[in-house]
Amino acid sequence: MASLTLKEISKRFGDIDALSAVDLHVPDGQFCVLLGPSGCGKSTLLQIIAGLERQDQGSVLLDQEDVDHLSPRERDVAMVFQSYALYPHMTVSENLGFGLRMRRFPKGEIRDKVLEAAQLLGIEHLLDRKPGQVSGGQRQRVAMGRALVRRPRLFLLDEPLSNLDAQLRLNVRLELKQLHRQIRTTILYVTHDQVEAMTLGDQVVVLKEGQMRQVGDPESIYNRPADTFVATFVGSPVMNLFKGKCVKEGKRFRFLHPDFSLHMGSLSLDMDGHEVELGIRPEDIECGKEEKADLKAEIAMMSNVGADQYIHARIGKAPVTLRAPKNATFCAGDIVTIPIDTRKLHIFHEGQRIN
Amino acid sequence: MIAKQHRLSLVLISPALLVLVVFIGAPVIQSVSLSLHRIVISLPQLQTPFVGLANYQELLHDAVARHSFWVTIVFVSTTTFFELALGLLLALLIHRRFPGRGGLRACVLIPWAIPTVVSAQMWRFLFNDAYGMINYAIFGHRVTAYVPWLAEPGMALCAVILADIWKTSSFAALLILAGLQIIPEELYQAARVDGAGLWRRFWHITWPLVRPALLVALLFRTIDAFRVFDLAFVMTQGGPADATNVLQLYGYKKMFIEGWMGYGSAISVSVFVMILILAIVYVRIVGRRLLEKSL
Amino acid sequence: MNVCRLKKLGFGMGVLGAASFSLIPFLLFVSSAFKTQTEVTAIPPQIWPSFSLAFFRSAIVRYDILKYLVNSVIVAGSTTVVTVFLSALAGYGLARLPRRWSHLTLMVILACAMFPQIAIVGPVWRFLRHLGWLNTYQGLILPYVALTLPLAIWILALFFREMPEELEAAALVDGCTRLQALVRVIVPLSAPGLFTAAILTFIYAWNEFFLALLIVTDPVRQTMPVGIALFQGEHTVPWGEIAAASLMTTAPLVVMVLLFQRRIVSGLSAGAIKG
Numbered sequence: 001m002a003s004l005t006l007k008e009i010s011k012r013f014g015d016i017d018a019l020s021a022v023d024l025h026v027p028d029g030q031f032c033v034l035l036g037p038s039g040c041g042k043s044t045l046l047q048i049i050a051g052l053e054r055q056d057q058g059s060v061l062l063d064q065e066d067v068d069h070l071s072p073r074e075r076d077v078a079m080v081f082q083s084y085a086l087y088p089h090m091t092v093s094e095n096l097g098f099g100l101r102m103r104r105f106p107k108g109e110i111r112d113k114v115l116e117a118a119q120l121l122g123i124e125h126l127l128d129r130k131p132g133q134v135s136g137g138q139r140q141r142v143a144m145g146r147a148l149v150r151r152p153r154l155f156l157l158d159e160p161l162s163n164l165d166a167q168l169r170l171n172v173r174l175e176l177k178q179l180h181r182q183i184r185t186t187i188l189y190v191t192h193d194q195v196e197a198m199t200l201g202d203q204v205v206v207l208k209e210g211q212m213r214q215v216g217d218p219e220s221i222y223n224r225p226a227d228t229f230v231a232t233f234v235g236s237p238v239m240n241l242f243k244g245k246c247v248k249e250g251k252r253f254r255f256l257h258p259d260f261s262l263h264m265g266s267l268s269l270d271m272d273g274h275e276v277e278l279g280i281r282p283e284d285i286e287c288g289k290e291e292k293a294d295l296k297a298e299i300a301m302m303s304n305v306g307a308d309q310y311i312h313a314r315i316g317k318a319p320v321t322l323r324a325p326k327n328a329t330f331c332a333g334d335i336v337t338i339p340i341d342t343r344k345l346h347i348f349h350e351g352q353r354i355n
Numbered sequence: 356m357i358a359k360q361h362r363l364s365l366v367l368i369s370p371a372l373l374v375l376v377v378f379i380g381a382p383v384i385q386s387v388s389l390s391l392h393r394i395v396i397s398l399p400q401l402q403t404p405f406v407g408l409a410n411y412q413e414l415l416h417d418a419v420a421r422h423s424f425w426v427t428i429v430f431v432s433t434t435t436f437f438e439l440a441l442g443l444l445l446a447l448l449i450h451r452r453f454p455g456r457g458g459l460r461a462c463v464l465i466p467w468a469i470p471t472v473v474s475a476q477m478w479r480f481l482f483n484d485a486y487g488m489i490n491y492a493i494f495g496h497r498v499t500a501y502v503p504w505l506a507e508p509g510m511a512l513c514a515v516i517l518a519d520i521w522k523t524s525s526f527a528a529l530l531i532l533a534g535l536q537i538i539p540e541e542l543y544q545a546a547r548v549d550g551a552g553l554w555r556r557f558w559h560i561t562w563p564l565v566r567p568a569l570l571v572a573l574l575f576r577t578i579d580a581f582r583v584f585d586l587a588f589v590m591t592q593g594g595p596a597d598a599t600n601v602l603q604l605y606g607y608k609k610m611f612i613e614g615w616m617g618y619g620s621a622i623s624v625s626v627f628v629m630i631l632i633l634a635i636v637y638v639r640i641v642g643r644r645l646l647e648k649s650l
Numbered sequence: 651m652n653v654c655r656l657k658k659l660g661f662g663m664g665v666l667g668a669a670s671f672s673l674i675p676f677l678l679f680v681s682s683a684f685k686t687q688t689e690v691t692a693i694p695p696q697i698w699p700s701f702s703l704a705f706f707r708s709a710i711v712r713y714d715i716l717k718y719l720v721n722s723v724i725v726a727g728s729t730t731v732v733t734v735f736l737s738a739l740a741g742y743g744l745a746r747l748p749r750r751w752s753h754l755t756l757m758v759i760l761a762c763a764m765f766p767q768i769a770i771v772g773p774v775w776r777f778l779r780h781l782g783w784l785n786t787y788q789g790l791i792l793p794y795v796a797l798t799l800p801l802a803i804w805i806l807a808l809f810f811r812e813m814p815e816e817l818e819a820a821a822l823v824d825g826c827t828r829l830q831a832l833v834r835v836i837v838p839l840s841a842p843g844l845f846t847a848a849i850l851t852f853i854y855a856w857n858e859f860f861l862a863l864l865i866v867t868d869p870v871r872q873t874m875p876v877g878i879a880l881f882q883g884e885h886t887v888p889w890g891e892i893a894a895a896s897l898m899t900t901a902p903l904v905v906m907v908l909l910f911q912r913r914i915v916s917g918l919s920a921g922a923i924k925g
Contacts, residue, residue, distance in 0.1 A: 007712055047819070050819070050822075050823050051822075051823075052819050052823070070821070071827070072819075072822040072823045072825075073822065073823075073826065073827065078823060078824075079819070079820065079823045080779075081816045081819070082816070083816050084813060085816035085817045085819065085820035087817065087820075087821075087835055087839075088839065098821075098824050099823075099824035099825050101915045102824055102825035102826055102830065103812060103825050109917060118832065146820075146824070150824075153736040156823075213791075297697065361741070361747065361748075363746075363828060364742075364743035364744070364746050364747045365743065366743070367739040367740060367742055367743030368739070368740045368742070368743040368744060368747075368755070370736050370739060371736040371737060371739065371740035371799050371803060372740070374736065374792070374795055374796050374799060375759065375796055375800075377664045377763050377796070378770070378774060378795075378796030378797075379762045379765060379770055379796050379797075380762070381773070382769070382770035382771075382772070382773035382774050382777070383765060383769050383770055383773075385772075385773035386769050386770065386772055386773055389772055389773065438702055444664070444668075445668055448661075448664050448665060448668050449668075451661070453661075453665075455665075457911055457912070458857060459665055459668060459669055460911050460915060461907050461911040462668070462669045462672045463669075463672050464670060464911060464914060464915075465672055465673065465676065465677070465903075465904060465907055466672050468853055468903045468904070468906070468914075469676070469857070469896075469899075469900045469903055469904075470856065470874070470875045470878070470899060470900070470901075471857060471859060471875075472857075472859045472875040472876075472878050472879045473875075473878060473896040473899060473900055474676075475879070476679075476836075476878060476879070476881075476892050476893075476896060477675060477676060477896070478675070479676060479677035480679055480682070480889055480892075480893070481678065481679065481762065485691070485693050486690065486691050486692060486693050486694075486695045487695065488675075488678050488695055488697075490694075490695075491653050491694050495694070496694050498693055498694055521671070521672075521675065525672065526687035529915055529918045530918070532915070533918075552694050553657070572909070578764050581766060582766045582767060582768070584767070584859075584860050585859045585860065585875075585879075588859075588863075588879065589879045602768075603766060603767070603768045603860075606768045607768065607771075607860075607864075610771075610772055610803045611775075611864060613783075616772055616776075619772060620772050622768070623766065623768040623769045623771070623772065625770065626766050626768055627765065627766055627769035628847045629763065629767075629837060630765075630766055634761075634764060637857055
């Protein structure tokens, strides 16, 4: 086990900055998630940490020790690949034991460790099969097991769940969290799925175009997104964003939109007369039919996602998504009222959070 | 994804490249230099004087060479045409899914797999004037009507051409088959839904989509046909009356039978240049986009 | 209904035609190996052989055909081993180079396969004479390696390129050196590609005639195709013995084609689609 520190990691591919000056510290035993859309450089970062790819600048430290000159083999990290990358010509047990064999562990010890890992993952009945003969979920476990069996200093997981179907993904996600509680190894986990990031991570790092946009625990990422990218990337359905102008009214500020206006509460900066963006999550709007409210919206469409019902509506011309109260019955064309809790507002100026 | 260690790649490639340079690259260049000298293998005391383009001048006035050139052109164009036509038919046959397809594919591959020398002997035997099966198949028991195929100039060339078509149509078929295999089945289904019959499906889907593969096959086959040697050497020795004296055979005779290394090299360089021009023309006209897209 | 049956009939005729076009001439020829001398030279020809083995005996005893066969096995076998080894290294190296470079190199290598043999044979012959390698196995094997390398490299480079890089990355993370990753993971997985390259190389080397004719003039070292081409009887052409020798040369190839038809088809067509 080890802590991981990245210092100003930069990498260019041709004209594209895959990573620019990424700084990160992952304490020993932490589950850290790198979250970002595809092409944001998160996989490249993982490969640099594994030693598969070399950074142009900066350095990777394990336990405060520079490992840049070490080959993947010497870094003692384990990696789970998106495609699992199981060796198709070896049985499951040979796959699991391969890393140990390469490190010249005695045969008996390899057998014990393989069995132990297989039991931990519930795949001991598959040991003699080839990867081609087991199901997708089982393959994923084998890939996990291959990483686990070596008890490496650091786990690197590259979208390990993206090839599973939805139901299985949910189960494996829970198991993964459980597993981390048991073994307490430092994990760096790459995903583009914000739900995975929020449920798994002790710390979440949001990446876009090779730049770190925000680092923090899931709550702060969700509750206080640092910029509009994080705000819209995390959360489902997507946060409502309105472009408008900020006007000072005494001590308070008012948000002026072509279709509506609204009190914003206090701001840390004096934004009088500036363009701002105002965000509010659909789930933070409890709409109703009461007369007394800040805003009114006309329902365009309802969408039901099982546990919740969402309303797609318009305030004037501006589209807005909001959560319908439990047991509410609405139809398209209905007018709903929208009470706004100013504490739930996210206010951005030039993309950056200002409240 | 893996840190590119170009040096390692280059180290791995170098042994193969070395062999290619020593046994193909350098010899080609040296051929050019040999062709500018007068070299007679059997008379080493003459040294090897530099004669400039004299060998090529002589070649231009060499009636046998000119005849060889035309024989080769006739051979290349007829074999290529028939091989592609037959290859397309064969490819369509072995592309269809039916029980026994593997068996048919193996059958079709046999002419390609056997040594050219064997197929040459085979055709020489079948075309035999007295006990050849061709005569028997055509004339039956009318022995007096039997034709000495390989002794008549026109017929001999036809025989060599037929032998080549038999031998390499299946290779052309495989190249074309590759093109057929990448046509998605959905296209045919869509066409059927649209009411297209067999012929229209071929004309509007198969033909345009298989054309690139056909052109690749054309390139390979033309270049290969220019290098014909084994068939003519075994079946006719270039005869009768030089009717099958293709260029590579003529070059061989000059170089190794008569020992004119310099003059023979001039012939070989000419063959090489012809193929080069042909390849460049092909790639320019049809191939370039195709070759690059596929890599 | 009728149209459908007509189509099926047409297709069946096509299959029959293709099979007989490919097989009948060959069968008519090799059946001579099982005839007697009078049957072979009968006028008009006689189709059915009497299954005599006299020509095989004569080919082996009088013409020492097994000697040629041994030479062929040695030359084609060694060529295959060397070519597959070199092309595996080169193919792997090329697959791991940036596209632009590997593209160019592959084109140059492919161009090597297009050269007419006549354009290289003079200098190669002089070079081998200089080394004293005329009439030796290595004098034949090395040029064969050069001539078979382009196709083998092409097949293997495409094969390696399609192999997921993640597998190799996994091996490196698991503690392999790059060479170990190649030997332990890449090579075992590329067995089909290596095998295809090996078959095609073997067939080429087994069948090659032009260089064999020039480089090896000593009958002790000559290969089967040269033996068959230069077969001479005392007065007449010994057709029976030629057919017997042809059958012995061809039999291994026919077996290979029957067994590995799928690999050969995919190997040759890989070259076509991609090139």
